[in-house]
Amino acid sequence: MSDDPHHGPPSVGAVAVKRILRSLYVACAVLVLLDFTYEKHGHYTWEAWPGFHAGYGFVSCVLLVILATQLRKVVRRDEDYYDRD
Amino acid sequence: MIELVAAIAAKFPPGLLLLLGALLIPLLKGRARAAYMLALPVVGLVMTWLIPAGTLITVEMFDYSLILTRVDKLSRIFGIIFHIAALLSVIYSLHIKDTVQQVAALMYAGSGVAAVFVGDLVSLFVFWEATAITSVFLIWARRTERAYATGMRYLLIQVGSGVLLLAGTIIHYRATGSLAFGTEAQPVGLFAFDDIADASPGIVLIFLSFGIKAAFPLLHNWLQDAYPEATITGTVWLSAFTTKLAIYALARGFAGTDLLIPIGAAMTAFPIFYAVIENDLRRVLAYSLNNQLGFMVVGIGIGTELALNGTAGHAFAHIIYKGLLFMSMGAVLLRAGTIKGSELGGLWRRMPYTTVFCVIGAAAISAFPLFSGFVTKSMILTAAAEGHHTIVFAVLLFASAGLFHHSKIPYFAFFAHDSGKKVEEAPTNMLIAMGAAAFLCVAIGIYPAPLYELLPFDMEKLGWTPYDMTHVVTMSQLLFSSALAFVFLQKTGLYPAELRSTNVDSEWIYRRGGKRLVLVLGHFVGGWYRIGRAAAGRALMQVVDRVGRLHSPATSLLGEPWAISEATLLVAAMLIAFLLLAFF
Numbered sequence: 001m002s003d004d005p006h007h008g009p010p011s012v013g014a015v016a017v018k019r020i021l022r023s024l025y026v027a028c029a030v031l032v033l034l035d036f037t038y039e040k041h042g043h044y045t046w047e048a049w050p051g052f053h054a055g056y057g058f059v060s061c062v063l064l065v066i067l068a069t070q071l072r073k074v075v076r077r078d079e080d081y082y083d084r085d
Numbered sequence: 086m087i088e089l090v091a092a093i094a095a096k097f098p099p100g101l102l103l104l105l106g107a108l109l110i111p112l113l114k115g116r117a118r119a120a121y122m123l124a125l126p127v128v129g130l131v132m133t134w135l136i137p138a139g140t141l142i143t144v145e146m147f148d149y150s151l152i153l154t155r156v157d158k159l160s161r162i163f164g165i166i167f168h169i170a171a172l173l174s175v176i177y178s179l180h181i182k183d184t185v186q187q188v189a190a191l192m193y194a195g196s197g198v199a200a201v202f203v204g205d206l207v208s209l210f211v212f213w214e215a216t217a218i219t220s221v222f223l224i225w226a227r228r229t230e231r232a233y234a235t236g237m238r239y240l241l242i243q244v245g246s247g248v249l250l251l252a253g254t255i256i257h258y259r260a261t262g263s264l265a266f267g268t269e270a271q272p273v274g275l276f277a278f279d280d281i282a283d284a285s286p287g288i289v290l291i292f293l294s295f296g297i298k299a300a301f302p303l304l305h306n307w308l309q310d311a312y313p314e315a316t317i318t319g320t321v322w323l324s325a326f327t328t329k330l331a332i333y334a335l336a337r338g339f340a341g342t343d344l345l346i347p348i349g350a351a352m353t354a355f356p357i358f359y360a361v362i363e364n365d366l367r368r369v370l371a372y373s374l375n376n377q378l379g380f381m382v383v384g385i386g387i388g389t390e391l392a393l394n395g396t397a398g399h400a401f402a403h404i405i406y407k408g409l410l411f412m413s414m415g416a417v418l419l420r421a422g423t424i425k426g427s428e429l430g431g432l433w434r435r436m437p438y439t440t441v442f443c444v445i446g447a448a449a450i451s452a453f454p455l456f457s458g459f460v461t462k463s464m465i466l467t468a469a470a471e472g473h474h475t476i477v478f479a480v481l482l483f484a485s486a487g488l489f490h491h492s493k494i495p496y497f498a499f500f501a502h503d504s505g506k507k508v509e510e511a512p513t514n515m516l517i518a519m520g521a522a523a524f525l526c527v528a529i530g531i532y533p534a535p536l537y538e539l540l541p542f543d544m545e546k547l548g549w550t551p552y553d554m555t556h557v558v559t560m561s562q563l564l565f566s567s568a569l570a571f572v573f574l575q576k577t578g579l580y581p582a583e584l585r586s587t588n589v590d591s592e593w594i595y596r597r598g599g600k601r602l603v604l605v606l607g608h609f610v611g612g613w614y615r616i617g618r619a620a621a622g623r624a625l626m627q628v629v630d631r632v633g634r635l636h637s638p639a640t641s642l643l644g645e646p647w648a649i650s651e652a653t654l655l656v657a658a659m660l661i662a663f664l665l666l667a668f669f
Contacts, residue, residue, distance in 0.1 A: 021572060028569050031562045038554045043470035044478075053562035057486035061570030062579075064487045068361035069581045072588065076362070081587040082596055083231075 028054060087135060094132035095141050098153040099164050100199025100212070102129045103171065107191035111184050118187075122175050125191060129198065130168035133161065140204060140269070149264060152204025157272055158541040159397060163201040163333045165539065166401045167194060169525075170325035170408055177412050177518035178318035189222035190322045197326035201333050205264040206254040206291070209334070213250055213298075216327055217243030223319030224311055232314050238595075239311035243327070246297040253290030260285055267337050273541075274340035274388060281344055292339060298331035299382060300375050302351045306592040308375060309359075313367040313424075317415040320367060324374060324411045325404045332381045332400050341388025346469075349386055350477045352379025353484035359590060364583050366424050366494055367414050370407070373450065373491050376484060377403050383481065384465040387472050390542035391549060395464030398540055402457035402529055406449035409522035410494060413443035416511035416519070417498050426493075426583035431503030439511050440499040442519040447491050449526040451564055457529035459560060460536070460551040467549065485560075486567045497583055 035050035042048050106125045113121050138161075142154040171194040178190065196215035203209050217240060224236040258264055267275055276291060278284035284292070293304075300308045308328065312320050339345060356372040356379075363369045377399070384396030416439045417432065418424040433440040445456070452458035462485070469478045510516070529536050533551065537544040574580040589597070 024565065024568055024572065028562075028565045031558060031565055034558050035562075038558075040555050040559075042555065042559075043473070044475065047470075047559070051562070053482075053559040054566040056482060057563040057566035058570045058573075060483045060486040061567045062574065064357060064483075065361055065570075065574050065580055068358040069579070071358050072362040072581060072584075072586075075359075075588045075590065076584070077587045077589055079585050079587055081589070 090131060091135040091137055094136040095154075097132070098142055098199055099129065099133050099136060099156075099202050100195045100197070102132065103191050103195030104199060104215075105195075107188045107195060110188050110191070119179055122179075122187060122191065123172070126168045126171040126175060126194070130165065130172065133164040133168055133198070136161075149207065150205075151208050151264075153199075153208055154202050155204035155267070156202060158539070159273065159333070159336065159393075160201045162397050162401060162539045162541065163329065164198050166404050167198045167201070167326060167329075170194070170404050171198075173405075173408055173412075173518050173522055174318070174322045174325065176521070177321055177415075177515055179514040180512050181316075181318055183226055185222055186226045186316065186319065189219050189226075190319070193219035193223070193322060193326060197330050200330050204266060206250070206257070206266050207264055209266055210247060210250050210254060213294075213330070213334075214244060214247040216330060217247060220323060220327060223322055224315045226316045226319060227314065235311055235314040238592075239307055242297060242307040246294045249290050249294035249297070253287045253292075253294060255287070256290065257285065257287030260287055273337055273393065274342075276338040277340060277342045277388070279343065292342075295331050295334045295338065296348075298327060299335055300328055300331075300352070300378055301348055301382075302355060303591050305352075305356075305375055306590050309368055309371040309590060310592050312371045312374075313365050317419050321408055321411045321415060324370075324407050328374065328378055329400050329404060332378060332385070332396065335382065336385045336393060336396055340385050340393055342386055345382050345386030346474055346477055347386075349379045349382030349384075350480040352376065352382055354379070354480050354487075357484060357487040359588060360491070360493070362581050362584075362586075362588055364426050364585055366426055366429070366498060367411065367418070369426075369491075369494060370410050370414060373488065374407055376488065377407065377450070379484065380462055380465050380481065383469060383477060387465075387468045387474070389468055389472065391464055391471070391547050392468035394537075394540040394542050394544065394547070395461060395468055398461035398536060399458075399465060401536060401539070402449065402461045402526075405522050405525045405529075406446045406457060409442060409446035409519055409526065410450065410491075412515065412519045412522065413439050413446060414494065414498070416515050417508075419515075420508040420511065421504075421506050425585065426497035427585050429498045429504050429506070430501040431499070432506065432508060433499040435506075435508050436499065436510050438516050439519065440495065442516075442523040443495045443499065445523040445526050447495050449530065450491050451488050452485060452560060453530075453564060454552070454557045454560055455527070455530045457526045457533075460530055460533040463551050463556050463560065464549065482563065486563045492568065492571065 032051040032054050040048040040050075046052060103125055106121075110118060110122065136154075136156050138156045138158075140152060140155045142152070144151045144153055171191065174190065174194075178186070181187070193216055196212045196219055200209060200212035200216065203212065221236045221240045221243070224232055224239060226232075254264065265275065267273065276288050278288060278292075281289060281292075297304045297307075312323050315323055335345065353376050356375040360369045360372040360376070363372060381396045381399055381403075384392040384399065386392075414424055416436065417429065420436065421429060421432065423429065449456040449458045452462045466478070466481055466485070469481055511519070571580070
């Protein structure tokens with residue numbers, strides 16, 4: 001019932017987590033490398049830059065979370081905010 | 086046989102079967118009731134599938150002709166998915182014994198189906214309001230004070246949307262003499278406008294009415310307010326019909342209206358910020374629902390054949406995976422007794438099937454290749470790029486990447502830290518419904534051809550395919566790098582923890598600001614009322630006082646006792662005076 005943040009290690013099992021993370025890193029690398037093997041067709045030139053979408057996705061998410069954390073400072077109220085008069 | 090069913094289907098407005106059939110539910114008990122409730126959407130689905138195209142049922146009422154049934158591919162695909170959603174939701178709610186919910190839910194589904202097949206604004210208004218009135222019972226069925234208040238707010242806004250639609254219809258009719266909602270010549274985009282300043286007032290009101298139900302930015306918050314407060318099964322029902330009816334109505338009426346493109350883009354982006362920090366996982370889903378509607382609204386705004394196919398297809402896929410996600414969170418709420426991310430975690434060991442189904446739903450909503458969201462959303466993305474809506478395209482990409490944060494749903498519920506909750510797996514009927522929905526998410530993703538057949542415009546002529554190298558690799562890059570960012574943010578502690586909180590959104594305007602305004606106004610008016618009442622009281626007392634003094638025996642002539650003879654004389658004198666006056 002505390003307000004503690006939960007940043008502890010996931011309970012799936014450290015080994016499995018490590019394996020999943022390693023697959024994720026490999027998948028990301030492979031996907032970026034794939035960009036050099038075929039002709040990318042986009043409507044904009046920047047879409048054809050190798051690895052563009054990977055970079056865009058990463059930056060988007062980090063930005064999203066950082067901005068959302070700032071938003072929380074503005075909009076966060078107690079859980080019973082609307083129940084009080 | 087098929088011809089016979091088609092002939093019968095052509096005689097009955099679709100939706101009426103569910104709408105009226107629901108009324109018989111209280112007469113049945115036990116297994117018979119369950120079988121009946123399962124049969125209704127199945128029969129409805131078959132009839133909707135087979136009903137011939139064209140204007141089928143017209144009713145003359147006063148001087149107006151109301152079109153109760155007009156079938157084309159756009160209405161048919163919505164009719165079909167509404168029946169599928171109703172069937173899945175019935176299976177999911179089979180363990181519920183609450184007759185009010187059962188009747189309301191099927192009538193709600195029926196109203197939604199009926200609304201997508203009407204051909205005039207008055208009939209649309211009737212079923213538009215019917216969805217509002219029937220669905221509120223799914224919120225009230227929780228039977229708590231909080232749910233009652235939420236339901237009231239929901240009802241006010243939904244009925245308000247209907248009132249705007251009616252007002253718009255009347256003004257539009259006075260201006261044009263037409264009630265048509267789509268014609269044979271122009272089936273979609275009849276009300277489309279270039280500039281809202283030049284649009285006629287009736288059209289603007291109708292646009293606003295649709296915008297409320299479609300949860301446009303700032304008009305959206307009834308959704309995040311109401312859906313998480315409904316019953317476990319009620320939310321699953323709610324997620325399918327109301328907003329998608331609005332998407333259908335926007336597509337039918339306003340396809341090609343440029344204003345919808347920025348509105349939709351804003352809808353895709355802003356809710357995901359709230360989704361990141363929201364703790365109630367069903368409310369997180371309500372925010373992501375809002376984001377998904379944004380993609381559909383952009384598609385309607387672009388209005389090309391590919392874009393409209395994208396919108397219709399995405400609505401179809403979305404109803405299934407969104408229902409699935411709400412179902413899985415409903416199962417968690419049922420078993421764990423809470424849906425707060427801060428109190429959940431580690432449930433995967435005890436709810437393995439629910440976990441797998443939820444992960445499939447999350448993959449589908451994230452538009453992972455091989456899942457349903459991918460084969461529909463990429464149509465809208467391509468259409469945005471083809472229309473050279475560069476900024477909008479960039480926003481949609483951002484929202485697509487950010488959508489991976491819906492991995493947050495399975496992550497905080499089933500993985501993350503172990504909450505130590507000793508829960509059971511979901512009931513069998515819930516698992517069957519989730520399993521069927523998960524199957525459809527994968528099936529549509531792997532083999533989209535049958536869905537493409539249902540789309541309003543011929544896909545072969547458009548020559549578009551989701552599975553080419555660029556689409557698959559770029560989307561995968563976007564999502565995998567987004568997952569990488571999620572890991573990075575978790576490891577660095579930048580990812581905001583799940584905290585017990587209320588995050589205020591536009592509902593603050595009426596739940597706090599409006600309330601305060603009313604209180605201040607009330608105080609103001611009350612103050613003046615008190616001052617006025619006191620002053621009036623004093624004035625009245627003065628009058629009473631003076632009259633009293635005039636009549637008091639001690640102080641005045643009138644107060645003294647008179648003899649009867651004197652009084653009679655006085656009256657006689659007055660009568661004579663009147664008589665004389667009358668002569669002159």
